[in-house]
Amino acid sequence: MEVFVCLRQTAVVKEEPKIQPDKKGVDLSGLKRHLNEWDAYALEEALLLTQRYGGDVSVISLGPKEVEDVLFHGLAAGAKKAIHIFVPEREQIDNWVIANILSREIKKYPFDLILTGAQAEDDGCAEIGATLAQLLKIPHASLVMKVIYEPDAKSIKVERELEEGYMDVLRLRLPALLTIQTGINQPRYVSSLRLRRFKKAGTILRVSFDELISEAGDVYPKKEVVRLYPSRPEFSKVEMLGGSPEAISDQLIELLISKGVL
Amino acid sequence: MNEERYVDELKELIVDVARRCRNCNYCYTVCPLFESSRGFQVQGPSGILQAIRYAIRWGELEGKEKEVLREILYACTTCYSCVLKCKASGPGVPLLDGIEGGRRLLIELMIGPMPEQIKVLESLEQEGNPYDELASRRLDWLKELERERRLSYKLLPAEGVEVLLYVGCTPSYNEGVQRVACSVVRLLEEIGASYGILSEEKCCGSPAKRMGEEGLFEDLCNENLESFKECGIQTIITISPHCYNTFVNEYPKAINEFKIQHYTELFAELIERGALVPKSRIEKVVTYHDPCYLGKRNGVYDAPRKILGSIAGVGFVEMRRNRDNSLCCGGGGGRMWIETEEINRLSETRVREALDVGAQIVAVACPWCYIQLKDAVKTTGNEGKIEVRDVAELLAETI
Numbered sequence: 224m225e226v227f228v229c230l231r232q233t234a235v236v237k238e239e240p241k242i243q244p245d246k247k248g249v250d251l252s253g254l255k256r257h258l259n260e261w262d263a264y265a266l267e268e269a270l271l272l273t274q275r276y277g278g279d280v281s282v283i284s285l286g287p288k289e290v291e292d293v294l295f296h297g298l299a300a301g302a303k304k305a306i307h308i309f310v311p312e313r314e315q316i317d318n319w320v321i322a323n324i325l326s327r328e329i330k331k332y333p334f335d336l337i338l339t340g341a342q343a344e345d346d347g348c349a350e351i352g353a354t355l356a357q358l359l360k361i362p363h364a365s366l367v368m369k370v371i372y373e374p375d376a377k378s379i380k381v382e383r384e385l386e387e388g389y390m391d392v393l394r395l396r397l398p399a400l401l402t403i404q405t406g407i408n409q410p411r412y413v414s415s416l417r418l419r420r421f422k423k424a425g426t427i428l429r430v431s432f433d434e435l436i437s438e439a440g441d442v443y444p445k446k447e448v449v450r451l452y453p454s455r456p457e458f459s460k461v462e463m464l465g466g467s468p469e470a471i472s473d474q475l476i477e478l479l480i481s482k483g484v485l
Numbered sequence: 486m487n488e489e490r491y492v493d494e495l496k497e498l499i500v501d502v503a504r505r506c507r508n509c510n511y512c513y514t515v516c517p518l519f520e521s522s523r524g525f526q527v528q529g530p531s532g533i534l535q536a537i538r539y540a541i542r543w544g545e546l547e548g549k550e551k552e553v554l555r556e557i558l559y560a561c562t563t564c565y566s567c568v569l570k571c572k573a574s575g576p577g578v579p580l581l582d583g584i585e586g587g588r589r590l591l592i593e594l595m596i597g598p599m600p601e602q603i604k605v606l607e608s609l610e611q612e613g614n615p616y617d618e619l620a621s622r623r624l625d626w627l628k629e630l631e632r633e634r635r636l637s638y639k640l641l642p643a644e645g646v647e648v649l650l651y652v653g654c655t656p657s658y659n660e661g662v663q664r665v666a667c668s669v670v671r672l673l674e675e676i677g678a679s680y681g682i683l684s685e686e687k688c689c690g691s692p693a694k695r696m697g698e699e700g701l702f703e704d705l706c707n708e709n710l711e712s713f714k715e716c717g718i719q720t721i722i723t724i725s726p727h728c729y730n731t732f733v734n735e736y737p738k739a740i741n742e743f744k745i746q747h748y749t750e751l752f753a754e755l756i757e758r759g760a761l762v763p764k765s766r767i768e769k770v771v772t773y774h775d776p777c778y779l780g781k782r783n784g785v786y787d788a789p790r791k792i793l794g795s796i797a798g799v800g801f802v803e804m805r806r807n808r809d810n811s812l813c814c815g816g817g818g819g820r821m822w823i824e825t826e827e828i829n830r831l832s833e834t835r836v837r838e839a840l841d842v843g844a845q846i847v848a849v850a851c852p853w854c855y856i857q858l859k860d861a862v863k864t865t866g867n868e869g870k871i872e873v874r875d876v877a878e879l880l881a882e883t884i
Contacts, residue, residue: 412595414593415700
């Protein structure tokens with residue numbers, strides 16, 4: 224079973240993100256980056272499937288030089304091939320364009336299955352997997368929580384997570400694309416020593432974004448960000464009440480009366 | 486070193502240690518894991534060692550039992566009691582070298598660490614602390630203290646500072662343990678020390694080392710050594726015995742250019758010289774719980790007792806198990822982050838032992854013991870009967 228896994232490198236956001244002056248994106252400069260959480264589960268599922276049923280895992284990512292960190296992570300975890308579609312600048316590329324570029328590159332290789340994370344931590348769009356399946360004209364299932372390979376029928380049986388605790392069991396003809404939900408497995412830990420060794424000796428196949436885009440022809444962004452803004456209510460003032468529980472409740476009652484709430 | 490060679494070397498180390506073990510099982514008599522668990526053979530030192538030895542011999546590292554093996558290896562608290570027992574009554578097998586070698590092997594083969602520990606290692610790599618806290622907030626506790634009083638510390642690197650107070654991760658981030666860090670700072674101020682605190686302190690690497698993440702430990706170790714050298718300091722004072730042990734016993738030789746002291750050693754020395762005099766009285770019955778990484782691992786038993794003995798009014802009592810026979814609190818060896826089944830929770834047993842000797846205060850000198858025992862006082866329903874205090878807190882209270 225030949226499995227492709229699409230990996231995305233996302234920023235580790237632990238503090239209130241800063242919105243850029245044009246209000247169309249988030250300022251991610253200076254932030255550390257890591258493998259998108261959902262993609263870590265997709266990678267693990269691919270490795271488990273090939274361990275169980277044979278075959279190899281290939282990982283593919285798109286972005287500037289730094290995204291090679293997640294590709295080396297993939298190789299160190301057990302993938303046999305890594306492809307980097309090189310984009311010189313870290314810029315926001317439309318997901319439609321990304322899916323087109325990925326499909327152009329993946330098409331060059333034989334594959335039975337493509338796995339992506341169900342969504343990305345940064346934009347949360349959950350659209351690359353579905354778009355890629357459409358472009359490759361292969362069946363697709365989202366939010367997958369279980370995968371069983373049926374080699375005789377050349378199909379897979381998958382369980383999808385629905386709302387309210389329901390599961391949806393589907394059979395898909397191969398080749399197919401699945402977007403993987405977190406919790407499907409426990410992603411393995413790749414140690415620093417192991418990663419260091421693969422960064423030193425691992426091989427990544429580098430592909431030019433520009434060449435792929437010219438091959439693809441008329442691929443233009445299909446949407447644009449109009450505005451990005453926080454939708455939380457803005458508190459003008461936060462006052463911390465102190466003292467004993469009795470003192471706090473007295474102050475609170477006084478405050479509520481003074482504001483006309485009580 | 487390539488993967489195969491590294492794995493072979495680890496296997497050789499484990500098999501070599503295991504071969505020297507005579508399975509006399511005397512180590513079980515002092516093992517806190519064995520005492521607190523169901524008492525299976527693999528819940529004691531030689532059993533853990535033999536489990537990894539036979540996993541190597543029978544090829545079980547690839548098999549479906551590998552997760553069971555992981556649980557066996559990561560259950561050890563690394564308290565060192567087995568090593569001391571084997572030295573005293575047996576052939577002196579370094580059992581923990583084998584067990585920790587096993588953890589390194591599991592990490593290399595991507596079987597370890599325990600799932601709950603993965604976030605800890607990721608946080609160590611990204612933020613330099615195991616608590617998923619922002620590196621930029623590491624000194625917040627100090628700013629808080631500075632609002633109360635003027636402090637004379639310098640942010641390092643800076644000129645002319647002799648002593649580095651290496652605060653450590655738990656005293657920096659844990660709200661309860663921050664009180665201990667504040668007490669140590671108050672005491673350093675009291676003696677007029679020329680001391681500094683790193684502006685960008687990072688974990689000593691102990692949690693990574695205990696979980697078998699050798700590469701991450703090496704990275705943290707190299708970064709710390711570099712920043713220590715840059716500071717031009719002579720002495721490093723630690724609050725946690727885990728940092729102390731890591732610097733003294735696990736860092737490369739380059740660390741030897743600094744004098745490493747646990748804060749209890751420094752303050753005991755000063756009290757002995759008359760340079761620090763506890764002034765007020767504490768009229769309480771106090772016992773002392775020896776942290777494994779200060780006592781068993783490094784033989785520092787007397788310094789904390791000297792400090793407690795110097796405080797007027799303190800009625801000092803020893804627990805039944807003390808010094809090298811002290812019971813582990815259960816928080817070492819990376820177990821602070823995993824929920825292990827304990828039939829008899831070690832920290833709860835320890836609180837009962839303190840109550841048995843009539844103690845009103847159980848004094849500790851380790852951030853993790855502090856957290857573990859404080860929790861145990863609550864879970865055993867003994868709030869109001871006994872208090873857990875750090876030695877530094879008690880001493881600072883008398884100044």
